[in-house]
Amino acid sequence: MVTQLPEEYRQAPFDETCAPRRLLRLFSGKWTTMILHTLHLMGGGSRPGQLLRNIPGLSKKMMTQTLRELEQLELVEREVRQVMPPKVEYRLTKLGEVFIEPIEMLYTWGTLHEAELSQVAAASKALSRSALS
Amino acid sequence: MVTQLPEEYRQAPFDETCAPRRLLRLFSGKWTTMILHTLHLMGGGSRPGQLLRNIPGLSKKMMTQTLRELEQLELVEREVRQVMPPKVEYRLTKLGEVFIEPIEMLYTWGTLHEAELSQVAAASKALSRSALS
DNA sequence: CTGCATCCTGGGCGATACTG
DNA sequence: CAGTATCGCCCAGGATGCAG
Secondary structure, eight states: OOSSOOGSSSSSOOOTTTHHHHHHHTSTTHHHHHHHHHHHHHOSBBBHHHHHHHHOOOHHHHHHHHHHHHHHTTEEEEEOOOSSSSSSEEEOOOOHHTTHHHHHHHHHHHHHHHHHHHHHHHHHHHHHHHHHO | SSSSOGGGGGGOOOOOTTHHHHHHHOOOSSTTTHHHHHHHHHSOBBBBBHHHHTTTTTHHHHHHHHHHHHHHTEEEEEEOOOSOOOOEEEOHHHHHHHTHHHHHHHHHHHHHHHHHHHHHHHHHHHHHHHHHH
């Protein structure tokens, strides 16, 4: 029974530019996945105010900032309607929709495993409590 | 064709403590998932030096720091063997193994979608290039 | 309503050097 | 080899205020 492969046979290490790492970096922003997820969830175009209301804790600044980044990466499109008051809609691009898949995977996994997540939370709580003594 | 539900009928927003967000926070550390993944990949116990060598860019400090956090969350166990030179092994706990699943999902998804990840990279590159002008 | 500019703070993360 | 301590940077990200 091989519990551990010898050094020489172990698979090559991740390099910085490997796919998993690039994905991680893409999702590293605090609000990135939540914004993509919400855009997807609401279907069609979403207005900034709606996004803001649907993502508690998100500030206007971080929203627009994140949306700009996603625009530049061509994961999100912005549609402006020049009227008063201004009407703006954001929607996922075709490329953007691709990345919905891993996000939904993560989110639903989380939802299905609340129990384990609570165990982790409990552990961290126990820790901070003992730290107070 | 309903492209967008009226405000009142839209599903309640994520609150801060919902499962998806907790999962995101758990994985928010730059090295967290990579360390868990590598521990899993190597099977059985892993020695710090091995981890370090298998995760390019990881510094000794960030490794131990992340491992300590994971220990506190009870996702990782540390086994010390008091000899010279010191022998230490880290291994996933039962709870830790649970979280391997979403990590592997993410990583393999990334691997299967290198093409799209490259498109994103291309978009960001095009951006920084035009910014130079 | 939407969006930008500004200012500021915390802490994540890295580099380095030192112990056993 | 494994781990710690220190220093300091940088920037993500929050608060506020102004403009169209």
